[in-house]
Amino acid sequence: MTVSEAEGEGAVGEEQKREPEELAARVAEEEEEDADVREAEMADTGTPRLTREEVEQGIARMDQHVDRESRDQSAGTDASSSSGGSYQKQFVNKAPNEDSTMPSWRRRKKHMFVFSNAGKPVFSRYGDEQMMSTFFAAAQAIISFVGDKWGDGLLSMEGGLRGPGGGSPWKRKANRDSRAQGPPGKLKALFLEKGPLTFVCVSRTDEPASVLRHQLDLLHSQFISILTLGIERAFARSASFDMRKLLNGTGPLLRSVIHSGTWDLPVVLGGVAPLPLEIGLRKQIAQSLQGCFVPDVMCSLLFTADRVICISKRKRFKLNHKDLFLFTNFVRLNDSFKQSESFTPFCFPSFNPSAFLYVYVSYVTEDVCLAFVSGRADSFHELAEAKVFVESFLRQPTVRTGLEQALREDTLKVRELPMSAGGGFVGETPLWHYVYYHKGLQQLLSPRMGAPPLATRECQKRVLRGYQEMSTASYDGMTVRWRRSGSFTIIACISLDFDLYATFDSIVDAGSAVRICNQLAQYIHSKERDLLMPVFQLKSNTRTTAAARRATL
Amino acid sequence: MSSQGNIQPAKLVLLGDMGAGKSSLVLRFVKGQFTDYQESTIGAAFLTKTVPEFKVKFEIWDTAGQERYHSLAPMYYRGAAAAIIVYDITSTESFNRAKNWVRELQRQGNPDLIVALAGNKADLAGQRAVEPSEAQGYADENGLYFIETSAKTSVNVGDLFNEIAKRLPKPKQVAKAPGSGNVVLTRDAPAKKKQQCC
Ligand SMILES: Nc1nc2c(ncn2[C@@H]2O[C@H](COP(=O)(O)OP(=O)(O)O)[C@@H](O)[C@H]2O)c(=O)[nH]1
Ligand SMILES: [Mg+2]
Numbered sequence: 064m065t066v067s068e069a070e071g072e073g074a075v076g077e078e079q080k081r082e083p084e085e086l087a088a089r090v091a092e093e094e095e096e097d098a099d100v101r102e103a104e105m106a107d108t109g110t111p112r113l114t115r116e117e118v119e120q121g122i123a124r125m126d127q128h129v130d131r132e133s134r135d136q137s138a139g140t141d142a143s144s145s146s147g148g149s150y151q152k153q154f155v156n157k158a159p160n161e162d163s164t165m166p167s168w169r170r171r172k173k174h175m176f177v178f179s180n181a182g183k184p185v186f187s188r189y190g191d192e193q194m195m196s197t198f199f200a201a202a203q204a205i206i207s208f209v210g211d212k213w214g215d216g217l218l219s220m221e222g223g224l225r226g227p228g229g230g231s232p233w234k235r236k237a238n239r240d241s242r243a244q245g246p247p248g249k250l251k252a253l254f255l256e257k258g259p260l261t262f263v264c265v266s267r268t269d270e271p272a273s274v275l276r277h278q279l280d281l282l283h284s285q286f287i288s289i290l291t292l293g294i295e296r297a298f299a300r301s302a303s304f305d306m307r308k309l310l311n312g313t314g315p316l317l318r319s320v321i322h323s324g325t326w327d328l329p330v331v332l333g334g335v336a337p338l339p340l341e342i343g344l345r346k347q348i349a350q351s352l353q354g355c356f357v358p359d360v361m362c363s364l365l366f367t368a369d370r371v372i373c374i375s376k377r378k379r380f381k382l383n384h385k386d387l388f389l390f391t392n393f394v395r396l397n398d399s400f401k402q403s404e405s406f407t408p409f410c411f412p413s414f415n416p417s418a419f420l421y422v423y424v425s426y427v428t429e430d431v432c433l434a435f436v437s438g439r440a441d442s443f444h445e446l447a448e449a450k451v452f453v454e455s456f457l458r459q460p461t462v463r464t465g466l467e468q469a470l471r472e473d474t475l476k477v478r479e480l481p482m483s484a485g486g487g488f489v490g491e492t493p494l495w496h497y498v499y500y501h502k503g504l505q506q507l508l509s510p511r512m513g514a515p516p517l518a519t520r521e522c523q524k525r526v527l528r529g530y531q532e533m534s535t536a537s538y539d540g541m542t543v544r545w546r547r548s549g550s551f552t553i554i555a556c557i558s559l560d561f562d563l564y565a566t567f568d569s570i571v572d573a574g575s576a577v578r579i580c581n582q583l584a585q586y587i588h589s590k591e592r593d594l595l596m597p598v599f600q601l602k603s604n605t606r607t608t609a610a611a612r613r614a615t616l
Numbered sequence: 617m618s619s620q621g622n623i624q625p626a627k628l629v630l631l632g633d634m635g636a637g638k639s640s641l642v643l644r645f646v647k648g649q650f651t652d653y654q655e656s657t658i659g660a661a662f663l664t665k666t667v668p669e670f671k672v673k674f675e676i677w678d679t680a681g682q683e684r685y686h687s688l689a690p691m692y693y694r695g696a697a698a699a700i701i702v703y704d705i706t707s708t709e710s711f712n713r714a715k716n717w718v719r720e721l722q723r724q725g726n727p728d729l730i731v732a733l734a735g736n737k738a739d740l741a742g743q744r745a746v747e748p749s750e751a752q753g754y755a756d757e758n759g760l761y762f763i764e765t766s767a768k769t770s771v772n773v774g775d776l777f778n779e780i781a782k783r784l785p786k787p788k789q790v791a792k793a794p795g796s797g798n799v800v801l802t803r804d805a806p807a808k809k810k811q812q813c814c
Contacts, residue, residue: 289684290684308683311684397658398655399661400658402661405657405658405661406659409659422659447662
């Protein structure tokens with residue numbers, strides 16, 4: 064079966080490669096004496112072009128991968144994730160009263176739950192986890208029966224889907240191959256043992272096991288971000304320890320992470336979405352984030368619900384895209400941060416899973432949030448003072464208008480591109496959507512998906528899955544990957560420094576699609592300076608007194 | 617500045633079970649707002665409000681109340697002039713948690729700390745689970761100021777904060793920070809390094 068072949072070895076290898084390398088990989092590491100703000104060197108390695116043969120090879124191979132789900136263009140209209148109302152409300156338990164014996168519960172497409180080694184319920188995406196003790200006990204029995212033969216804590220199973228109430232899905236043969244991919248609708252189960260906790264995913268979506276695993280990992284990381292690894296010590300003291308007490312109120316946060324694993328492009332592809340901003344202005348903002356230097360601040364961040372405006376950090380504070388997502392997601396999920404300044408412990412799991420750092424959080428405008436990550440629990444008042452400084456800087460008329468302008472704009476919309484790069488209105492151009500992924504910075508540029516022709520959720524999901532598959536699948540080192548489905552065509556151009564994923568209409572011919580991709584990559588490359596976000600360094604020896612700060616204002 | 621020169625900052629901390637209405641009380645007091653969809657506080661929120669009649673600037677720490685943040689609570693109540701311990705009159709459990717907070721503060725042994733006990737959600741009298749007489753009795757035994765409030769209808773919210781303002785030690789002339797007309801922020805005493813949960 065070609066689909067599982069395409070999922071082959073590369074899926075795992077690629078995923079590992081994407082794992083936590085530092086976001087600031089490209090930051091010039093050597094110390095510079097005078098510059099307060101140093102910007103990352105953007106890769107300047109010319110845009111590789113794709114040859115005709117490469118394309119044809121790619122097409123020949125990939126044309127076999129006809130997307131089956133292409134017919135059901137149904138589904139409701141899109142509700143963009145950042146649209147009005149509380150973001151949190153979307154993630155309350157949709158079925159708080161269901162339990163594992165109910166058909167409605169069994170019909171849900173993707174379950175995730177967590178239980179302790181003692182079989183104690185900890186979390187369930189749907190239903191009331193407390194009512195599922197017997198289910199968890201059964202799941203646990205299976206795990207211990209099959210055993211962790213492979214030692215990596217991951218066990219995955221597949222089987223045909225039984226009807227509701229049709230007996231245990233667990234009886235199907237267990238198999239090690241996390242890469243195998245059943246046809247859509249087949250049930251997959253993954254178990255991931257992490258210390259005293261077992262994370263389980265039971266899914267009927269067509270996401271491959273590697274992707275589901277990634278989502279379980281993310282869920283685990285968000286657990287750690289709230290509780291640190293200290294949770295393991297609590298279990299060591301008492302195996303019957305009830306963790307739900309500690310998780311009180313975090314259900315929506317955990318559910319939102321599961322959602323993001325499917326729907327948030329940066330999470331799906333493993334990167335950060337920067338706000339395009341004129342480099343001069345971004346530097347000034349970085350300067351203001353440094354001008355208020357407070358000892359023990361590891362990182363200052365300015366961001367919105369879905370894009371990062373500026374990061375200024377100490378060199379030793381490693382901040383990868385995953386930790387950054389966990390943090391910004393944590394902030395955007397809680398509207399309570401909008402009501403006042405806050406100070407909260409937060410653990411950045413890739414940086415240090417055993418300790419909390421202290422984060423000062425305050426919105427400086429309705430949508431723009433400022434955060435200072437500090438190693439000191441008593442730094443609040445200094446950080447609050449620093450915020451006043453940043454806030455007054457951002458209020459300066461030129462800065463404010465520049466930033467507001469940038470915030471209003473979407474990232475390089477298709478219709479704003481040059482015609483040769485696929486620019487044009489819907490219907491005028493075969494190009495529907497694209498993602499430019501800069502590997503060194505682990506940042507991605509992509510217009511929002513809400514507008515036609517990608518207006519429906521179903522359509523967006525299929526495009527996202529397409530990108531995801533292309534990013535993880537091995538195509539024997541192919542630099543061009545191609546996939547036609549009923550209503551659109553996805554093409555991926557993989558190069559050393561960047562990946563370009565693009566969605567075209569279904570009738571585009573390969574030649575023009577590739578021509579457009581080439582032009583698009585070149586165009587974006589020529590604008591990288593303003594589109595991508597260098598990571599600025601916070602210098603540890605900069606001490607600005609309050610007086611000096613006032614003078615600079 | 618000089619007109620405010622004699623305004624004293626006072627650190628005030630709110631403690632109590634999650635969902636008792638701490639944030640709602642603070643937001644009612646500081647901003648005059650209330651929402652039925654108040655989202656849970658994360659970590660702790662910081663707000664200030666000046667009460668000119670009493671020449672006090674409250675610097676309020678609204679804590680989260682979740683169990684996982686418990687070990688961090690000292691960071692917020694250390695150095696506080698006053699604490700409001702909030703429970704929900706419809707929940708005995710929250711009243712018990714309030715008593716635990718009282719004990720914890722007593723163990724800290726700051727005799728000057730003003731402690732108020734607020735029985736919130738008084739508008740939900742129909743679902744009442746804690747009698748005011750019981751709470752009053754407990755408050756008397758422990759030297760707390762007790763009042764029932766409703767952040768929703770704003771009943772007694774002003775009184776709660778005003779009473780605390782009234783009880784704060786009168787500003788002494790000598791207590792003024794040297795050489796400054798500015799309001800001096802109270803700083804938390806340095807807390808333990810790298811606290812972890814559990
Ligand atoms: N009926 C009623 N509901 C309240 C009152 N105060 C708070 N609430 C509600 O109780 C819930 C929890 O309030 P919140 O302020 O977040 O509690 P906190 O966790 O102690 O900060 C929210 O849904 C509020 O709307 C009140 O006085 N009356
Ligand atoms: Mg609260």
